Amino acid sequence: MTAGSIGSRILTAVSLIAVLGAVGGLYTTVLKGARPPVRVAQRAQPSVAETAYLSGADVASAARLDQAFQRMGYRLDTVGDGLTDVPPLFLAQVPGDLDDLPDIDTKKTVFLRVMLPLVLAVDEEIANDRARLLELAARQASHQPVGADDQSWLDALAKRYEVEDGNLKTLVSRVDVVPPSLALAQSAEESGWGTSKLVRRSRNLFGHTVEVTHDETGMRNFGTLYEAVRAYVHNLNTHKAYDELRRARATTRARGQAPDGHALVAALHGYSERGDAYVSTIRSLMRRNDLVRFDRARLGRALPGRMASAS
Template sequence: MADMKESKGFQWTVLTLMGFCLALLIALHISAPTNTTSKAPKAVLKLPNEVAKLPASKENLKPAQMDKNPKLLSVNDLTTAFNKIGYHLKDVREGESSVPRLFLASLPHDLATLTQTEERKALFFKALLPLILKTNEEILAERARILRLRHRLNLGLDIIAQDQIWLKATFERYKVRGQKFDQLLQKVDIVPPSLALAQAAEESGWGTSRFVREGNALFGQWTFNQNDDGIVPAQRGDDQTHRIKAFDSIKDSLRAYVHNLNTHAAYKALRAKRAFMRTTRQPIQGSLLAMALDKYSERGEQYIISLKAIMDKNNLPLYDTVTLSDKMMLASAEPSI
């Protein structure tokens, strides 16, 4: 009997201890609940309010560095900066001033709040024009180097190892097999500002689309690569797997867009038109190149009509001949954008 009493006493002690532990766990869960929210996949970008505003002089900062300056770029910030340096589209179009070397990392987060259509469009063009000209400047520098190296090889002269490595990498990057210089030069060439501005406006809703705000995606480029950062379109079908490719900056988006036009098989006709203009010493006109973009959008010919309407209505061909300022902006004088 004594053994049974001791056994029951032990059982009651264990049950009491277990009950106390259970009550303690419940209390802890209530005071500090476990996070059961599914984590987004690695490819999904941070929300807009987590994207930082970068100074123009630090356009190449990495995302980890961006977190140190979390303030977003606003319309007022950008307007103030442009006015401070006297950047006006009318002066640029009329040849009275060049385009400042002011390179933005992102568009204003509140661009859609501008109720005046012309004001919003002007700010959009002013923000992108320096970046487009800078991208073309870089491409022309590449093109000049290719021409110089081809000339040396044609003369039977050697080229240094550094140039050999760079040339091999350039052929690979532009998807040209063998040392076919004519084919490479057809790909390494500019995209006229009028065309880039029109497509950016059409694809991004004049800089107000969700893809621009969340991922600096100006041109709506698709990606099927799971290693790319990307945004799932709201209207994507259940049987589709593509995402809109996202970028650390609008400059990266612009570079990817130009490289796409310069390498994708769908735009071979555009490159042929451009090469003809180049060899016949004609100006490279965006309105003519747009005629070869029927494969850029599912809208086909209607897409081309939309682009040409944007170009005509906004006098975009006038920007095909403008240039960047020779003056480099001093870091101390640059507005914080």
Template sequence: MQLLISGLKSNKIATLVGIALAITYLVPDFIDSTREVRTASYGVGKQLFAKAVPLPPRKPSDIPAVDQPDQFDMESLKARLSQVDYRLRDVRRGEPVPRFYVEQMPVDILDIPDVEERKRTFIKLVLPLILNVNEKIAAQRSRLATLVEAKSDGKSLRETDRKWLDEIAIRYRAEESDPESLLVRVDEVPVSLAIAQAVEESGWGTSRFAREGNALFGQRVWATGKGLVPEDRDHDESHEVKSFKSIAESIRAYIHNLNSHPAYADFRQVRARQHLEPGFTADAMGLIDTLHVYSEKGVEYVNNLRSLIEMNRLDDFEDAVLAPERFADSRR
């Protein structure tokens, strides 16, 4: 009793009470605050710890969700492929190719971990489109052949045919609208060669140009804003890699380039001679040497194309044909 009275006189009890109150209210806050410390990881085994950084508030429930633009990715591709009967091993055995057309490369094709699966995916995408372009060119060539036969029989051409020939001549940069001379230009490109060049130029569809601009063949353009600027372009250069609205448009432009540009005259002449050989079949290997002018790599480029065809058995697709229209599983 005497001690209590003495303590009150010296204010020690008040001090003790204050300490007790502080412990009661501050310690729980301190414990809770340590639980709210955020951890940011920067590399394996490296962590930075923020001090007393409060957790961000939850998003209010009344804020509407914003839909992101649809992107064509591997999940979308697999969903579409599940609806068709399309296996490359069947095509290699002679089965027709489904009319399976896609507009663009999957944005995440680069993320496919298995290299062989990535290759199969790329071939599945481009093969039907290449065949479709060749199919349309074959129809033009058939009409040209009919007009050549008519001329050789001494028949005069109808006005509609002459007008059509003039249009084809302009499109293919021919000096005259003679059907026989146009046959050298209006012709298909071997399938294995087209696939090999697409692979070489786009890295099996993984390049930025392929994924962002549907550009499979590295075609250049000098009009600003018509393509994608190469990251390694020199300061004194102005070219861009031409971009396209779709993969099909890129393939059409590539084949038309080989069929019309003066730089590929040798390619067309060798192809025309192949048509004269008995039992004509498209011979990609016989045409590859003429394409040293396609790339600045020259002979190295030619050797790369040859290796791609041989190592990936791309010549298995040389005689591939599209399934008849009435059996088409997918249409553009």
């Protein structure tokens, strides 16, 4: 996959160094210790505008992070309705004191505002690959030649998505987005709205395990939340247990519609030993927290204005 050019300039703010990086045209504030999204298809580089940033204290405290989001105008009601863009702000980890917030609603809104940019960024990366894949598939279907560079890219994509026979139909069904509503609901359920020990220690949002254990628990460690979200989406797109989900998503695409998070939940029987009970729980989470609205959310290209660091 072609990597976008990465530009940066350094801004100093209290105890935090914030790097404004252009990754394939996607400007992000990368907190100290975080890694920006990579391997996003290259696009035109936008101009650098006034940039918001967070102090180290803002990142470490759930209450201060909530206040910082409010100062930025980052509100779930407006981004969910598509009235404003989701700021491209990627936190490396969830604040460790999230469970200390005084009420459950605040805890949920902080968690969702941390997660939503990450999910949208992963989906954007996949959508870029899917667009190029569909273009090449159409070219092959009309018996037009595919250049050596494009063929190499296709081969690498097929290997990454574990399609061994070069079947383009299978590859197209795998290289597709996961609706934000589904990713948000599963991350909330699996991580206790970001409060589980596994999330705090390993940034493991979805309960990923490993065959060769990194520690005594056999649970996978992630360097950042972005890596965890990326692994989750890749798992849904490649593991044989989710063939039904991919078929349902492809059927929706064939009808000219975008993937439906609420409908895709039915294909997650194999995600948990709880089976149908797990599916019911995820649907309930989506309904009670109105998560489907975030399927209309858009990831912004710049952070909204300059935000003064908290005192």
